[in-house]
Amino acid sequence: MQLILAVFFRNKFYPHKLNILLIPTLNLSLPNRFIVILVAKTFAGCESILAEELAHLGATNIRELTRAVEFEGDQALMYKANLHCRTALRILKPYTTFEASDEEMLYENIQAIDWSEHFSLEQTFAINTTLNLSNMTHSQYVSLKAKDAIVDQFRDKYDDRPNVDTEQPDLRIHLHIYDNQCTLSFDSSGESLHKRGYRDYTNQAPINEALAAALVITSGWDKESTLADYMCGSGTILIEAAMIMRNIAPNKFKHRFGFETWKDYDAKLWKSIYNDAIYNEKPAGTIKLYGSDISGAVIEKAKENIENAGLSDTIIVRKNPFERFKKPSDSGTLICNPPYGLRIEPKDILAMYQKMGDVMKQELKGWTCWIFTGNLEVAKFIGLRTTRKIPLYNGPIECRYLKYEIYDGSKKAKKQNTEEELNSDEEL
Numbered sequence: 001m002q003l004i005l006a007v008f009f010r011n012k013f014y015p016h017k018l019n020i021l022l023i024p025t026l027n028l029s030l031p032n033r034f035i036v037i038l039v040a041k042t043f044a045g046c047e048s049i050l051a052e053e054l055a056h057l058g059a060t061n062i063r064e065l066t067r068a069v070e071f072e073g074d075q076a077l078m079y080k081a082n083l084h085c086r087t088a089l090r091i092l093k094p095y096t097t098f099e100a101s102d103e104e105m106l107y108e109n110i111q112a113i114d115w116s117e118h119f120s121l122e123q124t125f126a127i128n129t130t131l132n133l134s135n136m137t138h139s140q141y142v143s144l145k146a147k148d149a150i151v152d153q154f155r156d157k158y159d160d161r162p163n164v165d166t167e168q169p170d171l172r173i174h175l176h177i178y179d180n181q182c183t184l185s186f187d188s189s190g191e192s193l194h195k196r197g198y199r200d201y202t203n204q205a206p207i208n209e210a211l212a213a214a215l216v217i218t219s220g221w222d223k224e225s226t227l228a229d230y231m232c233g234s235g236t237i238l239i240e241a242a243m244i245m246r247n248i249a250p251n252k253f254k255h256r257f258g259f260e261t262w263k264d265y266d267a268k269l270w271k272s273i274y275n276d277a278i279y280n281e282k283p284a285g286t287i288k289l290y291g292s293d294i295s296g297a298v299i300e301k302a303k304e305n306i307e308n309a310g311l312s313d314t315i316i317v318r319k320n321p322f323e324r325f326k327k328p329s330d331s332g333t334l335i336c337n338p339p340y341g342l343r344i345e346p347k348d349i350l351a352m353y354q355k356m357g358d359v360m361k362q363e364l365k366g367w368t369c370w371i372f373t374g375n376l377e378v379a380k381f382i383g384l385r386t387t388r389k390i391p392l393y394n395g396p397i398e399c400r401y402l403k404y405e406i407y408d409g410s411k412k413a414k415k416q417n418t419e420e421e422l423n424s425d426e427e428l
């Protein structure tokens with residue numbers, strides 16, 4: 001919102017005519033300055049990383065919840081969180097809370113909101129519901145009931161109704177019902193933030209982008225030294241690492257955010273936040289990120305993704321089995337998400353993990369290696385001593401992020417080998 005100062009004056013050449021000069025003054029943009037509570041959703045185990053990301057962006061009163069982080073900020077911060085948070089899945093703006101112990105109560109409370117304030121008849125909407133410890137037990141039925149309440153209100157008012165679009169709605173509404181208390185939020189992200197826009201979703205299931213970013217951040221990689229992934233698949237870990245290294249906003253490629261179709265959308269504010277992010281990107285330096293995979297087809301996919309992300313000058317990938325991996329520099333960081341063995345024979349998967357340990361020990365002296373696996377049993381067959389074991393979830397799969405420091409030098413290696421023998425069947 002802009003304040004315009006109107007000045008009336010008479011021109012000496014046309015004294016009979018009253019002139020008006022409109023002077024734009026303060027850009028009030030009132031909604032931008034309002035501090036609101038926001039909630040960023042994430043994976044179990046990533047809450048503290050996300051809390052740090054938000055603090056870095058200027059969020060206040062940050063509170064870590066389960067698979068979410070609550071924080072306070074204004075509209076600008078909400079836009080920034082969508083653009084910059086690498087480990088967030090969506091940014092919700094809670095609007096109201098009410099008791100909803102049955103469908104009728106829910107319907108009435110939803111009808112009490114003036115929906116024309118939030119979207120128009122021509123726009124589309126969608127409702128997602130999560131339920132926990134409540135009288136109502138069917139989330140889809142709750143969503144349906146809430147949809148009816150909104151549609152009925154529009155019908156009463158305009159004799160017409162807005163359409164539902166579950167794919168790309170103009171307004172995505174979240175209902176979180178816990179212990180019969182409903183929190184209704186608006187989803188400012190739209191499609192989940194892990195869908196960055198550089199990868200297509202038609203190939204085999206690669207690691208989630210937000211999770212890949214969490215792995216890179218957790219590794220403590222210095223953003224300067226060599227980083228490799230010797231089973232890189234579609235290249236997600238490398239792409240996320242390259243974006244971190246070059247200070248590229250993870251969601252710069254996203255076509256549309258939920259907030260862009262909100263009634264209070266401030267296009268000017270968003271544009272300035274987006275332009276700042278582009279301005280602060282770092283140029284490509286010498287190549288430090290390397291990936292390989294046994295599958296040529298997968299490497300072609302990785303190259304496509306890397307190109308889509310504009311990182312062909314930053315990452316090199318090639319077809320190569322990890323068994324023949326050669327370290328590209330004396331020291332560096334390996335981050336790898338090997339197969340968990342769900343589709344491979346158990347005998348093969350044991351041998352693969354054993355071989356991974358051998359390659360680390362023989363080829364990666366001087367390196368820090370991180371293995372992210374959902375197969376806790378076979379992870380023991382790596383046979384090296386872990387220096388950290390971090391529990392994380394890949395969707396429903398309980399995983400471990402395992403750190404191995406592969407010392408260079410005979411003394412340390414000897415000590416390490418003894419410890420490895422002692423710890424080879426350690427608890428994960």
Ligand SMILES: C[S@@+](CC[C@H](N)C(=O)[O-])C[C@H]1O[C@@H](n2cnc3c(N)ncnc32)[C@H](O)[C@@H]1O
Nearest residue numbers: 206207231232233234236293294321322337339
């Ligand atoms: C879980 S996927 C990795 C997914 C990857 N992080 C991504 O984002 O696409 C495991 C990968 O290991 C690769 N792989 C299996 N055996 C291998 C081997 N012996 N050497 C190198 N890569 C191998 C597979 O082709 C697959 O792409």
